[in-house]
Amino acid sequence: MTAMNGHKGVWVFSEVYDLTLEMLGKGRELADKLQTELSAIVIGNNVQDKANELVRYGADKVYLIDHSALEHFQAEAYLGVIQNLALKGLPEILLIGSTRNGKPLAARLSTRLEAGCIPDCIRLSIDDKKRLVGERITYGGNAIAKITFKSKPQIATVPLRAFEKPEKKDHNGQVVKSDFKVEEAKTEVVERRPLETSSVRIEEAQSIVSGGRGLEKKDDIGLLQDLAKILGGQVGCSRPLVEDRKWFTDWIGLSGHKVKPKLYIACGVSGVIQHVAGIRDSKIIVAINKDPEAPIFEVADYGVVGDLYQIVPALRDALKKMLQ
Amino acid sequence: MKRILVCLKQAVDVSQLKVDPATRQLVTAGAPKKISDFDKNALEEAIRIKEKNVGVEVFTLTVSPEDAKAVLREGLAMGADKAYCVIDPAFQGVDTSGTSYVLSEMVGKVGDFDLILCGDSSLDSFSGLVGSRMGELLNLPQITSVKKVVVEGDTVIAERSLEDAVETVKAKMPALLSVTREINQPRIPSLMMIMKASKKEIVAWTLKDLNIPAEKTEAKIEVLEALAPKMERKKIKIAGETVEEIAEKLAKALLQEGVVGR
Numbered sequence: 131m132t133a134m135n136g137h138k139g140v141w142v143f144s145e146v147y148d149l150t151l152e153m154l155g156k157g158r159e160l161a162d163k164l165q166t167e168l169s170a171i172v173i174g175n176n177v178q179d180k181a182n183e184l185v186r187y188g189a190d191k192v193y194l195i196d197h198s199a200l201e202h203f204q205a206e207a208y209l210g211v212i213q214n215l216a217l218k219g220l221p222e223i224l225l226i227g228s229t230r231n232g233k234p235l236a237a238r239l240s241t242r243l244e245a246g247c248i249p250d251c252i253r254l255s256i257d258d259k260k261r262l263v264g265e266r267i268t269y270g271g272n273a274i275a276k277i278t279f280k281s282k283p284q285i286a287t288v289p290l291r292a293f294e295k296p297e298k299k300d301h302n303g304q305v306v307k308s309d310f311k312v313e314e315a316k317t318e319v320v321e322r323r324p325l326e327t328s329s330v331r332i333e334e335a336q337s338i339v340s341g342g343r344g345l346e347k348k349d350d351i352g353l354l355q356d357l358a359k360i361l362g363g364q365v366g367c368s369r370p371l372v373e374d375r376k377w378f379t380d381w382i383g384l385s386g387h388k389v390k391p392k393l394y395i396a397c398g399v400s401g402v403i404q405h406v407a408g409i410r411d412s413k414i415i416v417a418i419n420k421d422p423e424a425p426i427f428e429v430a431d432y433g434v435v436g437d438l439y440q441i442v443p444a445l446r447d448a449l450k451k452m453l454q
Numbered sequence: 455m456k457r458i459l460v461c462l463k464q465a466v467d468v469s470q471l472k473v474d475p476a477t478r479q480l481v482t483a484g485a486p487k488k489i490s491d492f493d494k495n496a497l498e499e500a501i502r503i504k505e506k507n508v509g510v511e512v513f514t515l516t517v518s519p520e521d522a523k524a525v526l527r528e529g530l531a532m533g534a535d536k537a538y539c540v541i542d543p544a545f546q547g548v549d550t551s552g553t554s555y556v557l558s559e560m561v562g563k564v565g566d567f568d569l570i571l572c573g574d575s576s577l578d579s580f581s582g583l584v585g586s587r588m589g590e591l592l593n594l595p596q597i598t599s600v601k602k603v604v605v606e607g608d609t610v611i612a613e614r615s616l617e618d619a620v621e622t623v624k625a626k627m628p629a630l631l632s633v634t635r636e637i638n639q640p641r642i643p644s645l646m647m648i649m650k651a652s653k654k655e656i657v658a659w660t661l662k663d664l665n666i667p668a669e670k671t672e673a674k675i676e677v678l679e680a681l682a683p684k685m686e687r688k689k690i691k692i693a694g695e696t697v698e699e700i701a702e703k704l705a706k707a708l709l710q711e712g713v714v715g716r
Contacts (some may be wrong), residue, residue, distance in 0.1 A: 134536045148532055173577055186624070205596075205684060229616075230598070230599045230614070230615070230616045230617055231616065232598065233583070233586075233598075234586040234598045237550070237582075237583040237584075237585075237586035237587050237590070238586050238587070238589070238590040238596075240551070240553070240583070240587065241554065241586075242586045242590060243550075243591040244674075245551075245674060246549060246551060246586060246673070246674025246675040246676055247550065247551075247583055247584060247674075247675070248581055249581050263678070267580070267683075268578070268579055269466065269468050269471055269480060269578055269579060269680070270468030270471075270488070270577065270578065270580070271468075271577075271683075272468055272471045272473065272480055272682060273473075273480050273680040273681055273682055274678045274680070274681060274682075274683045275679070276677070276678040276680075277675050277676065277677050277678065277679040278675065278676055278678055279674065279675055279676070280672075280673065280674055280675065280676055281674045292488070299476040308500060316594070316595035316596070316625065317595045317596070317597055317623050317624065317625040317629075318623065318624045319621050319622070319623050320611075320622045320623065320624050321621065321622040322619050322620075322621050322622075323619060323620045323621075324618060324619045325619055326617055331668065337713065337714070359687065361714060373635070373636075380654070384580065385575070385580075385635070388512060392712075392713040393708065393713040393714060395710075402469070403468070403469070404468075404696055406685075410683065410685065413597075413711075413713060414708065415687060416704065416708070416713050419467075427689065427691075428685070428687075429685050429687055430687055430689065430692065431686070431687050431688040431689070431711075432690050432691075432692055432704060432707055432708075433689065433690070433691050434691075434692050434700055435691065435692075435693070435706060436697070436700065439553075440697045441700065441701060444697045444698055444700070444701035445701040445704055445705060446702070447698075447701065448698070448702045449705045449708070449714060450704035451705075452705055452706070452715075453714065453715050
């Protein structure tokens with residue numbers, strides 16, 4: 131499938147519904163620029179309503195694959211379905227949600243379709259040669275690479291929250307029930323244990339108070355929680371608090387959660403480049419650190435050189451007073 | 455179980471990269487290289503499996519556009535038995551499609567194996583595609599984002615970290631697994647292990663030895679530019695006589711930015 135001709139249309143797929151919507155928003159823009167159709171693929175069990183709704187989020191066509199055997203994500207089954215649709219429909223652009231399941235799916239699909247793949251695109255555009263251009267963070271956060279394709283289909287993966295969810299409105303589109311055969315699974319999921327997570331994902335938080343090595347003991351997370359509570363936000367951390375101290379299970383950074391809250395307050399976080407890559411799109415960054423040379427000050431809007439054990443509670447009190 | 459293959463990438467040590475402030479270009483020429491972090495976790499895991507299962511061999515596979523002997527020797531010092539590499543300047547600019555193709559051809563030439571272990575992503579390009587592409591080319595069962603591995607007879611059982619769950623997944627071997635950094639803490643080889651490694655074999659192949667047609671390594675993507683990101687931040691330092699004064703100034707600033715409250 132390396133021919134440059136014959137491919138047309140922008141397609142999106144993610145097993146995560148919100149991410150599908152975000153890609154439809156971006157996909158609409160790309161399809162309009164190319165004057166082509168925007169399609170979404172929906173795979174699942176009893177997902178007709180979702181398919182109908184995607185039209186209202188901008189899809190011209192929705193390929194619906196609805197079957198009880200497809201209720202849960204299963205790599206080979208989903209891969210086979212998308213591969214067959216792509217071989218028939220020949221899209222020029224395929225956006226796949228960059229989740230822990232979606233990214234290997236994109237890699238495998240790219241191999242089967244002999245296509246190039248640009249993972250984790252934070253920006254997407256069409257250049258003057260009508261090629262897709264993806265931008266992604268690389269070299270551990272040291273650079274942003276602008277990459278394009280030399281063949282079609284052009285496959286890119288898109289992380290959650292990279293793009294805005296579009297408005298729902300009236301739009302003409304059709305839902306097409308598609309034939310499929312279920313490809314046999316090569317692995318077997320024997321157990322699935324949902325993680326205990328707070329009700330809001332950290333990617334959704336409007337404000338985040340995060341801790342780093344500057345925290346002395348696990349109980350001190352409470353200080354951050356008190357401040358986060360006043361802000362209606364969440365607590366996060368940098369990688370050492372997960373890897374070395376095991377206080378948390380998830381960190382913020384290039385290899386962890388990438389966040390873009392309105393307010394990010396880094397308390398005792400040194401600010402290595404991998405951490406910064408995970409917070410770079412925050413609106414306002416505040417750094418509190420007793421080391422005046424800490425690199426976090428270079429990427430902060432407001433910096434306080436001082437002891438977080440004094441500053442954080444004082445800030446909480448000051449905000450509490452002002453917000454009352 | 456007889457043999458585990460581990461893919462090792464020689465990656466740019468991103469913590470030591472410098473940026474030219476005038477052009478925002480990265481100074482990659484002469485930048486220090488090392489075994490890509492996640493791949494080191496993969497190798498560590500392979501060695502741990504070998505230590506628990508008598509008679510298992512661990513071989514490493516590396517493709518690189520330039521000399522990678524130091525990286526290969528480090529892998530051998532950690533406990534790998536033999537290193538295979540394809541060093542060819544033609545690799546400059548090869549993308550994940552070409553890299554995975556060459557690695558899978560290397561696997562074919564090495565022969566029988568039970569497991570292939572890879573890092574979930576590489577330290578420098580951080581694409582995270584090569585392992586899954588290889589698994590697909592070799593038509594193997596694959597398990598990604600692995601944070602725990604147990605081998606039982608001809609079956610591998612792995613725990614995967616997902617965004618909202620932990621999955622336990624089973625596959626018949628041969629299989630390919632890509633691991634996260636959570637899985638283990640890689641060992642640091644002792645002087646003794648380093649000395650022993652100097653006697654171990656490094657097998658160097660060329661693309662020609664593997665009969666790889668040129669079109670298989672042609673990149674399907676093209677990097678237009680890679681520049682240091684612009685971080686235009688205000689960098690305002692807030693100071694004061696007392697902690698309360700500092701806190702008040704900061705709170706006021708945040709209120710004015712419209713990032714707190716309603």
